[in-house]
Structures are given as structure tokens and as C-alpha cells.
Amino acid sequence: MSFFSKIFKSKSKDSKLKVLGKLAFLEVDMHNHILPGIDDGSQSLEQSIHLLKGLKYMGFDKFICTPHIMDGMYPNNRQIIQQSKQILQEELNRRADKPIIFAAAEHMIDDNLARLVQNNGLCVMPGGYVLIEMSYLQESKALFQTILDIQNLGYQPILAHPxxxxxxxxxFNVYKQIKDAGCMLQLNLLSISRYYGVEVKSAALTMIKSGMYDFVGTDLHHNRHLMALEDVVGKYPVRDLLSTCPILNSSLQNHLKNDFEIIETAYV
Structure with missing residues (x-):
């Protein structure tokens, strides 16, 4: 091994150690795309295992998997999501130190979501939470009606990465209006860096300072996200930064235990 290779390897090892267990305080990653082969996230079982290992190294050992349900692009439903989850679960069962995974979804606010609400076909997180999102290109005019419709079913909506x-x-006042409507807010961890751009970082930090976030997720899709997340976790004091917000991730582990058998049976 050359002198420069030794230096690079040493730096890489030191960088890894900086992130070891740093996200353990969150306990549950409640937004990710690590189920294999059903959206723009993990494309294979092997990739899913790799992503899980990386997140586990940073401290997560429980995962609520949230593949997209998006009309015309990712026509997923409970059955498709459960099938992908089962494939991953069977592989994890062969491993001694396996994480806990649960299947839900990230629902795009579109015509299909309206049908899912009407037919009570939502993919619900433990605790009765429903993760929703909008297009990055334009605001959904149905946002507040969707929030109300989900609440009327007895569930609690969470807006992903506002x-x-x-x-x-x-x-910026619209974020307060969304909260006042009873919708919770979820932060993408990469948003506290400039990964998505300076304006996104500025909005995220302002909302953190205002104590507006209820949940935190990785929104992990692929290895580029994983490497960027390792950089963010190594560079930023994430736990201290989030101390202004009543982050509820850790409460999900109790719901995972209580709701797992009930919801899993309903999805079969």
C-alpha cells in the first residue's frame, strides 16, 4: 500500500468513526426508500442491505419504509409494498443482528390519494400516522382538504420535507397554517446542509429555530444520499441543533411494538 493510500484509508476510517451512533437518539428512521425495486429508491436487495448497514452504523435500528405512491409514476399499493418488504425481511432474517423494518408509504397528494382516502386504502405508519408529500414544482390546492380528510379517518397526517x-x-406563514390545521411536519436530515440548495437549508434552519418540526427522516434513496448523510452527521451537531423541536421519532418505537402485528395482518 502506498503512502497516500495509507493516508486516505486512515482519513476514511476517522470519518466513519465520527458518525458512529450519532443518530441513535432518534431510534427510528421514519422516512426512507430502502425497500427494493418499487420506486426511485433502492433498486435491488443488495442495495437495500447496504443502505441499512450504513444507517445502522449511524445509530438507527428501526425503520419505517416509505416508498412513493404516486399516480402515473409509482402505482404502489399495500400489496406491492408488503411484497417488497417481505423480500427484504426474509433476507434480514438470515442475519443475526437484524434491524426492525415496517412498511408504510409516502403518499403524493394527487387524484389517486383522494381515492385511497375514500376507500380507506392508505398505508399507515405505526401510531396512525400518514406521510404525505406535494410536487416540488407547484403547491397542491388540495393540501388542506387532504389533511382534513385524513384526520376524518382517524389518522394523523405528516407533511414530508416542507x-x-x-x-x-x-x-413562510403557510407553514404555521399547515401546523394550525393539525398536520405534523417532517425534516429531511440532508436539508440542514446545502445538499438540496442554500434556500432549502435556510428554510430548514429557520423552521428548526422556530420549533416547527415533529419528526426527522433520512429520505434515503441511494448511496449518494448515504455518503452525503455521513458527511452531514460528521459535520453538524444534529442532536443539539434539533433541541428546539419536540422530535417524536423515539415515540414511534412503542407504536412499532404495539401496532406491528395488527397492521401487518391487515396488509396481508
């Missing part, structure tokens, strides 16, 4: 909706950056 800091990434650029059309709200110049109307």
Missing part, C-alpha cells in the same frame, strides 16, 4: 417546497420560501 422545507423543500420552494414556493413556500417566500410565504
Amino acid at each position: 422545507e423543500r417546497y420552494n414556493y413556500y420560501h417566500y410565504n
Whole structure:
């Protein structure tokens, strides 16, 4: 091994050690795309295992998998998501130190979501939470009606990564309106860096300072996200930064235990 290779290897090892267990305080990653082969996240079982290993190294050992349900692009449903989850679960069962995974979804606010609400076909997280998202290109006019419709079913909506909706950056009061409507907010961890851009970082930090976030997720799709997340976790004091927000991730582990058998049976 050359002198420079030794230096590089040493730096890489030191960088890894900087992130070891740093996200353990969150306990549950409640937004990710690590189920294999059903959306723009993990494309194979091997990739899913690799991503899980990386997140586990940073401290996560429980995962709520949230593949997209998006009309015309990712036509997933409970059965498709459960099948992908089962493939991953069977592989994990062969391993001694396996994480706990649960299948839900990230629902795009579109015509299909309206049908899912009407037919009670939502993919619900433990605790009765439903993760929703909007297009990055334009605001959904159905947002507040969707929030109400989900609540009327007895579930609690969570809006994914609100800091990434650029059309709200110049109307910051809308975040308060969403919260006042009873919708919780979820931060993407990569948003505290400039991964998605300076404006997204600025919005995320402002919302953190205002104590507006309820949950944190990795929104992990692929290895580039994993490497970027390792850089963020090594560079930023994530736990201290989030101390202004009543982050509820750790409460999900109790729901995971209580709801697992009930919801899993309903999805079969």
C-alpha cells in the first residue's frame, strides 16, 4: 500500500468513526426508500442491505419504509409494498443482528390519494400516522382538504420535507397554517446542509429555530444520499441543533411494538 493510500484509508476510517451512533437518539428512521425495486429508491436487495448497514452504523435500528405512491409514476399499493418488504425481511432474517423494518408509504397528494382516502386504502405508519408529500414544482390546492380528510379517518397526517417546497420560501406563514390545521411536519436530515440548495437549508434552519418540526427522516434513496448523510452527521451537531423541536421519532418505537402485528395482518 502506498503512502497516500495509507493516508486516505486512515482519513476514511476517522470519518466513519465520527458518525458512529450519532443518530441513535432518534431510534427510528421514519422516512426512507430502502425497500427494493418499487420506486426511485433502492433498486435491488443488495442495495437495500447496504443502505441499512450504513444507517445502522449511524445509530438507527428501526425503520419505517416509505416508498412513493404516486399516480402515473409509482402505482404502489399495500400489496406491492408488503411484497417488497417481505423480500427484504426474509433476507434480514438470515442475519443475526437484524434491524426492525415496517412498511408504510409516502403518499403524493394527487387524484389517486383522494381515492385511497375514500376507500380507506392508505398505508399507515405505526401510531396512525400518514406521510404525505406535494410536487416540488407547484403547491397542491388540495393540501388542506387532504389533511382534513385524513384526520376524518382517524389518522394523523405528516407533511414530508416542507422545507423543500420552494414556493413556500417566500410565504413562510403557510407553514404555521399547515401546523394550525393539525398536520405534523417532517425534516429531511440532508436539508440542514446545502445538499438540496442554500434556500432549502435556510428554510430548514429557520423552521428548526422556530420549533416547527415533529419528526426527522433520512429520505434515503441511494448511496449518494448515504455518503452525503455521513458527511452531514460528521459535520453538524444534529442532536443539539434539533433541541428546539419536540422530535417524536423515539415515540414511534412503542407504536412499532404495539401496532406491528395488527397492521401487518391487515396488509396481508
